[in-house]
Amino acid sequence: MAQIPHKRKEGLYVLEYLAFLAVTPAVFFLCVCVGSVKVPLGDTVRLILDAIRGSDISGIKFASIIVSVRIPRVLSAALVGASLSLCGAGMQGLLKNPLADGSTLGVSSAASLGAVIAIAFGITVPFLPFAGTMIMAILFAFLGLLIILSLAYKLDSSLSTNTIILIGVIFSMFVSSITSLVITFASDKIKHITFWTMGSLQGNNYTHVLILCGALVIFGGVILLHARELNAFAVGEDNARNIGVNVRRVRLTILICVSALIGVCVSIGGTIAFVGLVTPHMTRIIVGPNHKKLLPVSVFAGAIFLMLSDLAARILLNPLELPIGVVTSMIGSVVFIYIFITGRRKGK
Amino acid sequence: MNAKKIIALIMALAMLTFVFCGCAKKDNAPVSSSDLAEQTPPAEEQTPDEGEPADTSVSVIDMLGREVTLDEPASRIVALTAADCEIIYALGAGDLLVGRGAYCDYPPEVLELPSVESGYDTNIEQIIDLEPQVLFMSTMAQSEEQSKQLEDAGVHVVMNDAQNIEGVYSSIGMIGQLLGKQAEADALIADMKAKFDDLKNKADGEGKTVYFEVSPLQYGLWTAGTDTFMNEIADMLGLVNIFADVTGWGEVSEEQVIDRNPDYIVTISMYFGEGPTPIEEIMSRPGWENVTAVKNGAILNLQNDELSRPSPRLAEGAQMLYDFINEAK
Numbered sequence: 001m002a003q004i005p006h007k008r009k010e011g012l013y014v015l016e017y018l019a020f021l022a023v024t025p026a027v028f029f030l031c032v033c034v035g036s037v038k039v040p041l042g043d044t045v046r047l048i049l050d051a052i053r054g055s056d057i058s059g060i061k062f063a064s065i066i067v068s069v070r071i072p073r074v075l076s077a078a079l080v081g082a083s084l085s086l087c088g089a090g091m092q093g094l095l096k097n098p099l100a101d102g103s104t105l106g107v108s109s110a111a112s113l114g115a116v117i118a119i120a121f122g123i124t125v126p127f128l129p130f131a132g133t134m135i136m137a138i139l140f141a142f143l144g145l146l147i148i149l150s151l152a153y154k155l156d157s158s159l160s161t162n163t164i165i166l167i168g169v170i171f172s173m174f175v176s177s178i179t180s181l182v183i184t185f186a187s188d189k190i191k192h193i194t195f196w197t198m199g200s201l202q203g204n205n206y207t208h209v210l211i212l213c214g215a216l217v218i219f220g221g222v223i224l225l226h227a228r229e230l231n232a233f234a235v236g237e238d239n240a241r242n243i244g245v246n247v248r249r250v251r252l253t254i255l256i257c258v259s260a261l262i263g264v265c266v267s268i269g270g271t272i273a274f275v276g277l278v279t280p281h282m283t284r285i286i287v288g289p290n291h292k293k294l295l296p297v298s299v300f301a302g303a304i305f306l307m308l309s310d311l312a313a314r315i316l317l318n319p320l321e322l323p324i325g326v327v328t329s330m331i332g333s334v335v336f337i338y339i340f341i342t343g344r345r346k347g348k
Numbered sequence: 349m350n351a352k353k354i355i356a357l358i359m360a361l362a363m364l365t366f367v368f369c370g371c372a373k374k375d376n377a378p379v380s381s382s383d384l385a386e387q388t389p390p391a392e393e394q395t396p397d398e399g400e401p402a403d404t405s406v407s408v409i410d411m412l413g414r415e416v417t418l419d420e421p422a423s424r425i426v427a428l429t430a431a432d433c434e435i436i437y438a439l440g441a442g443d444l445l446v447g448r449g450a451y452c453d454y455p456p457e458v459l460e461l462p463s464v465e466s467g468y469d470t471n472i473e474q475i476i477d478l479e480p481q482v483l484f485m486s487t488m489a490q491s492e493e494q495s496k497q498l499e500d501a502g503v504h505v506v507m508n509d510a511q512n513i514e515g516v517y518s519s520i521g522m523i524g525q526l527l528g529k530q531a532e533a534d535a536l537i538a539d540m541k542a543k544f545d546d547l548k549n550k551a552d553g554e555g556k557t558v559y560f561e562v563s564p565l566q567y568g569l570w571t572a573g574t575d576t577f578m579n580e581i582a583d584m585l586g587l588v589n590i591f592a593d594v595t596g597w598g599e600v601s602e603e604q605v606i607d608r609n610p611d612y613i614v615t616i617s618m619y620f621g622e623g624p625t626p627i628e629e630i631m632s633r634p635g636w637e638n639v640t641a642v643k644n645g646a647i648l649n650l651q652n653d654e655l656s657r658p659s660p661r662l663a664e665g666a667q668m669l670y671d672f673i674n675e676a677k
Contacts, residue, residue, distance in 0.1 A: 037607040061638055065603045068635025122620065189620070192567065200568030202602055205634050319604040320594060321568060 016287055020300040024078075031074045031307045036318045037065055068205075076204040077310040077324075078303035079212035080269045081279070083220060083261045085302020086295060088276025089283070090223045093230035093291050094254050099165050101277035102141075102262045106172030108273070110144025111137040111259075111266035113179045116193055120186035134211075138263030144175065145259050201269050201310055201324060208268050215264040219257035220299065226254055227291040234289065272306070272325055274332025279305045281335065408522045411515075412487060412507040421528025422504075426480040428466040432508055433458050434659035435520050436484075438536055439529045447478040449485075454652065454661070470494060476501045482526055484508050510658035512580055513544070519658065536660055543663040544584065547670050553586030556673075559610035559641070560589065562656075564617045564629060568599045578614070578655045581666045585673065587612070606639055612673060613641040614648045616656055625649070646676040 033044050039062050047066050050057050057063040084102065091100040102108040114136035117123070125131035148164070148171050156163040183193050229250045232240035241247050265272070279302045280294065287293040306324075309331070313322040407417040427433045428449035436445060437455050445458070449466030452458050464474040466485070472494060475483055480503055487509040495505040506526065510516045517537050524533020560578045562570040572578040573594030582589045590608040591600055617626035624632065627647045636642045654665030 035603055036601040037603040061606065061609070064606050064635035064638050069602050069606065072634075124623070192618075196567050200566075200599070202568045202599075203565030203633075314601055319591065319600050321599040321601050323568075323599070 016293070017297065020297055020304075024300045024303055027304045027307050028074060028078060031077070031311045032066065032070055034311060034315065035065075035070050036314055036321075039066060072205050072209050073201055074307055074310070075209045076201050076212060076269065077306045079209065079216055080201070080265045080272065081275055081302040081304070081306025081309075082299045083212065083216050083265050083302070084272065084276040085279040085283075085298045085305070086216075086220050086223055087258045087261050088302075089280035089291070089295055089298040090226075090230065090254055091258055091276075092280055093234055093294075094251060095164055096234060096236075097164055098281065099277070100168075101274075102258070103271065103273040104165065104172075104277060105145070105148055105168035106175055107141050107144050107148075107259060107262050108266055108271045109172045109175040109179070111141035111263045112271050113144075113175050113182070114138070114140025114263070115196065115267050116179050116182055119193055119196060120182050120189055134264060134267040137267040138260050141263040141266070142256065142259035144171065145255050147171065149255070196270065200321075202321065204268065212264060212268060215261055216299075219261045222257045223254060224295050224299075226250060227295050230254075230291040230295070234291070270325070272328055274328045274335075275302055275306055275309075278328075278332045278335045406525050406528070408506070408525050410507045410522065411509050411519070414507070416482075416504050416506050416526070418481065418504060418526060422480075422482040422526055424478075424480045425482045425484065425527070426464065426475055426478055427452070427484040428464070428470065429484065429486045429508070430454065430653070431510070431516075431657045431659040432484040432519070432523065434657070434661060435523050435536075436527070438660045439520070439524055439527065439532045441527045441529050441532075444527060446480055447475070454659075472497050472501075476503065482506055484523065511575065513540075513577070513662060516540075516658045516660070516662060520660065540660055540663045544666065547666055548584050551585040551670055551673075553582075553588075553673060555586065555588055556611040557590045557608065558582050558587045558612040558614060559591070559605055559608070560655075561613060561615040561617065561630070562597060564615070564626060565602065565633060569602055569605065570597055571600050572597055572656075576656075577658065577662055577665075581655060581662070581669060584666065585670055587673070602635075606635060609638075609640055611640050611644075612646045612648070612676065613639075614650060614655070614669065614672075616650050616653070618651055619649070644676065646672075648672040 032048070033039075033041055043062050044066055047057060047060070047063050048071075051063070051067045057067065088101040091102070091105070092098055094100075102111075115133040117140075118133040118136040123132045123136060125135070148167055151171075152164050152167050155167070183190060186193065229240065229245050232243055232245050233247075233250075237247055240250075262276075280298045282305075283294055283298045283301045287297050306328070309327040310324055312327050313324045316322055404420040405417060406421055407415060409415050423444055424446050425436070425444050426447040427436055427445060430449065430452045433445070433448050433452040434454055436442060437458065442455075442457060445461055447464050448458055448461045450463050451466060452461075452463075462478060464478070465471040470485070475498065482504045483498060484506050485508070487507045495507075498505050506522070508519045508522065510519045517540070520533050520537055520540075524530050524536075560572040560576075560582075562572060571591045571594065573589065573591045573596060575596055579589045579592065590605070590610050591598075594600065613630060615626045615630060617629075619625050623629075626649045630636065630647055631642055631645070633642075641647055648669065650665060650668060652661075653659075654661050654668060
């Protein structure tokens with residue numbers, strides 16, 4: 001699975017890259033124009049232009065809907081999708097494992113355990129309302145990843161697909177049971193926690209967008225800069241070591257970035273399954289396994305995937321909202337099994 | 349390769365179970381099924397003839413249509429739902445309770461009773477251990493097997509799940525009969541009816557609109573649509589629920605709330621004593637500044653389930669909503 005085709009021309013890559021660059025804003029625009037409340041297209045465009053120019057648009061109902069509610073939400077969806085997809089692509093490369101992802105390895109469950117503990121025991125940072133859940137989510141995501149990987153190393157130092165996935169599933173179930181346990185003990189806040197675990201991109205404002213954006217730029221940027229090392233890992237850890245990659249340092253760096261990104265995403269949008277698993281695969285089918293292409297294109301593909309899923313969640317049952325996890329899991333499960341079947345055929 | 353296949357299969361199954369579990373959990377969400385509301389059997393029909401002292405037996409038909417007969421009014425009872433506990437205390441029969449469901453919280457005395465698991469986690473052993481004669485539970489998530497186990501242990505199971513105000517009267521009547529508190533029950537019902545009638549007569553919401561918020565924005569906006577107590581009481585006060593097109597409880601989109609522009613907002617979010625209060629939080633939401641209720645500060649926070657529970661306190665909740673609207677006018 002780890003051959004890197006050298007035949008493909010770089011020119012093609014630029015074209016594909018440009019295509020994704022163009023599609024993303026188009027999808028963004030579509031998602032801003034379509035929503036549960038119908039706003040005429042002309043009004044939407046005019047409002048956005050006015051808002052950019054800084055003219056006074058307060059007092060207009062559609063302005064609140066488009067500028068204060070819909071745009072931050074679509075932006076959050078795009079950023080969460082991009083982050084989760086990049087994390088998935090990075091982890092799949094690092095672990096040489098096509099099924100590695102925050103949700104299959106239990107990192108997302110660990111992050112939500114951290115957030116649930118923060119809610120249940122009222123862990124807050126003064127003056128920063130969401131910092132408590134966010135820090136706990138990041139911390140637990142990292143701890144979770146450490147536990148999974150050290151267990152996997154102990155059992156099987158080659159970190160084979162089977163071992164990691166099996167441990168991930170078991171760990172994920174274990175963490176979920178602890179989450180239930182915490183919920184049992186904190187029965188007075190059960191309503192809060194229940195609503196939180198359902199996850200929602202509703203109510204995200206520009207502060208959330210800024211946090212997500214910052215996290216993606218910093219941690220996502222670091223992952224992107226390690227594309228060359230990830231290519232080396234894809235061939236094999238020994239190979240990476242032989243060509244001069246500091247295996248230990250690179251692995252730790254990427255793991256820290258992945259857990260930070262997943263922690264931020266989970267604390268803002270709840271656990272959204274399968275984005276990190278599915279989009280890198282679709283991307284790989286299109287651009288091939290070279291991480292120099294795969295990673296940046298995954299960012300855009302993830303953004304597109306989650307923006308469209310969120311659009312479906314917003315409008316399918318209007319005026320009701322569908323939990324976004326339902327949409328992504330439905331598509332995700334089907335693609336997941338498809339990958340297994342086709343992957344097995346290739347293996348024969 | 350073979351091992352890989354097996355693991356692949358296990359993985360796929362695990363994922364599927366995960367997905368389905370996820371779906372099942374969603375059912376846990378407060379979605380009221382309207383078909384439960386259909387049957388609210390007349391409980392008061394079989395009033396025992398009090399003229400004959402020889403026959404002390406009481407008999408009612410519970411909300412699943414099953415007949416429950418006791419030789420004499422019950423003196424050891426367990427109630428699993430918060431509403432039933434409230435009714436029992438309101439009938440002055442709190443001393444008959446020997447146990448309560450984990451989420452019963454009103455009146456405060458109820459917290460001193462031994463607590464047992466309720467709802468999906470109902471624990472039959474815990475209940476049998478308390479040796480009640482009668483167990484009041486809701487129809488939600490109770491299996492035939494569970495109630496049979498209890499009946500075999502000599503516990504009379506009474507299903508009680510009122511879905512509207514009429515249903516609350518029936519459940520008060522039914523509980524009153526089983527506990528030998530018929531007179532108190534009649535008085536309580538009459539009192540509630542009088543309060544509601546009074547409000548109905550003097551209230552004039554002028555067709556103004558109201559939005560009921562069940563959970564705050566950061567967890568997704570859950571609201572109460574038709575077939576909920578909140579909607580019924582809004583109707584009574586001449587108010588229009590902006591989400592009357594939603595049945596039961598549901599997560600609605602923020603854009604819709606802004607678009608439908610409610611005159612009043614009622615939130616039942618709890619306040620845990622830190623950060624902004626639920627009202628402050630609503631006032632500070634970006635994009636909501638043009639909503640009439642936010643502009644006028646017409647937001648009511650009911651923190652103690654006054655409008656979300658089939659208990660006698662619904663009348664108080666209705667009164668609070670009425671006072672709030674009058675003040676906001």
